[in-house]
Amino acid sequence: MTDAEYVNIWMRPERAAYGPTPVHSRAKITEAAVRIADAEGLEAATMRRIAAEIGAGVMSLYRYVPSRENLIELMADQVMGEIDVTDLPSGDWRADLTRYADGLRNMWIRHPWIATVQRSLPSFGPNQLLLVERLMGVLDAFVPIDENLGLVALLNSYVEGTVREEISAAMEVRRSGLSESEWMERSHPYVDRLVKSGEYPIFTKIVMEARQPHLSREDEFRHGLQRVLDCIAAALPSTAES
Amino acid sequence: MTDAEYVNIWMRPERAAYGPTPVHSRAKITEAAVRIADAEGLEAATMRRIAAEIGAGVMSLYRYVPSRENLIELMADQVMGEIDVTDLPSGDWRADLTRYADGLRNMWIRHPWIATVQRSLPSFGPNQLLLVERLMGVLDAFVPIDENLGLVALLNSYVEGTVREEISAAMEVRRSGLSESEWMERSHPYVDRLVKSGEYPIFTKIVMEARQPHLSREDEFRHGLQRVLDCIAAALPSTAES
DNA sequence: CAAGACCGCGTACAAGGTACCCAGTGGAGG
DNA sequence: CCTCCACTGGGTACCTTGTACGCGGTCTTG
Numbered sequence: 001m002t003d004a005e006y007v008n009i010w011m012r013p014e015r016a017a018y019g020p021t022p023v024h025s026r027a028k029i030t031e032a033a034v035r036i037a038d039a040e041g042l043e044a045a046t047m048r049r050i051a052a053e054i055g056a057g058v059m060s061l062y063r064y065v066p067s068r069e070n071l072i073e074l075m076a077d078q079v080m081g082e083i084d085v086t087d088l089p090s091g092d093w094r095a096d097l098t099r100y101a102d103g104l105r106n107m108w109i110r111h112p113w114i115a116t117v118q119r120s121l122p123s124f125g126p127n128q129l130l131l132v133e134r135l136m137g138v139l140d141a142f143v144p145i146d147e148n149l150g151l152v153a154l155l156n157s158y159v160e161g162t163v164r165e166e167i168s169a170a171m172e173v174r175r176s177g178l179s180e181s182e183w184m185e186r187s188h189p190y191v192d193r194l195v196k197s198g199e200y201p202i203f204t205k206i207v208m209e210a211r212q213p214h215l216s217r218e219d220e221f222r223h224g225l226q227r228v229l230d231c232i233a234a235a236l237p238s239t240a241e242s
Numbered sequence: 243m244t245d246a247e248y249v250n251i252w253m254r255p256e257r258a259a260y261g262p263t264p265v266h267s268r269a270k271i272t273e274a275a276v277r278i279a280d281a282e283g284l285e286a287a288t289m290r291r292i293a294a295e296i297g298a299g300v301m302s303l304y305r306y307v308p309s310r311e312n313l314i315e316l317m318a319d320q321v322m323g324e325i326d327v328t329d330l331p332s333g334d335w336r337a338d339l340t341r342y343a344d345g346l347r348n349m350w351i352r353h354p355w356i357a358t359v360q361r362s363l364p365s366f367g368p369n370q371l372l373l374v375e376r377l378m379g380v381l382d383a384f385v386p387i388d389e390n391l392g393l394v395a396l397l398n399s400y401v402e403g404t405v406r407e408e409i410s411a412a413m414e415v416r417r418s419g420l421s422e423s424e425w426m427e428r429s430h431p432y433v434d435r436l437v438k439s440g441e442y443p444i445f446t447k448i449v450m451e452a453r454q455p456h457l458s459r460e461d462e463f464r465h466g467l468q469r470v471l472d473c474i475a476a477a478l479p480s481t482a483e484s
Numbered sequence: 485c486a487a488g489a490c491c492g493c494g495t496a497c498a499a500g501g502t503a504c505c506c507a508g509t510g511g512a513g514g
Numbered sequence: 515c516c517t518c519c520a521c522t523g524g525g526t527a528c529c530t531t532g533t534a535c536g537c538g539g540t541c542t543t544g
Contacts, residue, residue, distance in 0.1 A: 007432040019490030020540040046531060057493035059533080068532065116358065120410035121448075122429045129442055136444045145444075145451045150466050153403060161399025168362035187364045190249040200371055202378045202387075206363075209387045224392050231473035262509045262522045288500060299524035301502080310501065 008123045009070040024056055026064050030074045034111065037075065041174060042113035045075075072117055077125030079111045085134040089141075093240065094229055096138045101159050101225055108163040112171055115164050139232075142240040151232050158228045162221055250365045251312040266298055268306050272316045276353065279317065283416065284355035314359055319367030321353045327376040331383075335482065336471055338380045343401050343467055350405040354413055357406050381474075384482040393474050400470045404463055 006012045014026050032053040036045040047068060051058040065071045083103035088096050108114055124132070139148045173183045195204045215223065233240075248254045256268050274295040278287040289310060293300040307313045325345035330338050350356055366374070381390045415425045437446045457465065475482075 060492050118410050133444050145447050157399045157403025168360050172362050202375050205387050302523050
């Protein structure tokens, strides 16, 4: 079976039970890559950089991982594993989904590069799969599976959409290499021009509003989450009241 | 003012009013790049490829666009302009938001690479800004601006989240270079192993369900959209009934 | 103990973004 | 009309990055 014959990284055994004892491991490589991506962005996690991080030769990585793309899949699955879904479902679906949503949001904030990686069902890794199992188990007793899929998708979309927005400005600041205040300073003329043009009254309203004291990101998130949960509640039969 | 001094691509004039008449234009370059990305993915839209497409030298592109990253911003704004939001708000907020959601979804399906580009408010281009104006204008009369932001974010998240899911499998198929049936064939052993392991009952349920006849993507989208609109309705004052 | 599969990893190459340079062009000032 | 020079298209070259290939050493199996 040649390399290309494997469906995905999860079907490929890490090592064969033969030959010298490996010095490194997928786990070590993945952790190093995640560490670099967290600190400097996914594009900084080059094969050379990762190899340097763990004190390996660049090409040694390819003994453990078939390609950088596959490594990124490993990274994605790894951070999915950080979301605590033990003991789900607990019986209180609202509490369960809230816990999940918080966990997902915090994970994204810790690993903002996750926003740039595509994932699809057939390439789900073990952590991702377990997450789906536990998460969808929460509503499984109340609704048919496709309704469940829709509701979970709604929740996921809400969380990811919200966090994406939170993240994107922060990512741009980092990408520019400027400090946050320098970056704001730099953006000012553009925003100012738009506001002064008078053509964007609502944009202007947003900018003005942003200067007012308002809810913290956290509270804003909670508020929107309640809305989504209410929306989900409306789709459940009355037997699901918690 | 050196190149780096500009806030973003929108603050930088396309050309100076001096010297020989330019042969190309930002618009032509952007359109070519979008065409390539639509057909072969964003990573196929290299500077060399784009230059070849419009019959220009590679380095000529840099007379119009400071960098590939900025070009991608131009592309993103361009396709945002394809969403028809003329005459919004019409007075019927539900119809307006439905039209917008459909437009957004169709645009994403036409340009799936959009899923991989990050966008943030301070780098919004004219089309994106106009879209925000018109879209948020729909609910502006009914709710305060931060509530409006939250509701619009919910709608956007739903649409983008849903389309991302639709797209991701399709993108993976293309990336693999296989035909869809070959790809399904290839995935089979993995899915089979998971199902047979018995450890993933809900995943199994999803897979089984997928073999049953079910709603079309389109209908599924509409169904979920209704749910989101109901959720938005609940957040509006009674004066907003349409 | 011989064999062969596997180990770490150096070398080398292809692809892609882009800095730099050059010759040619055409509007502004004389 | 001529001169000047900021601008034009674009060729060459460099740097970064992913990764194919091969080598000398190692460890399990027959």
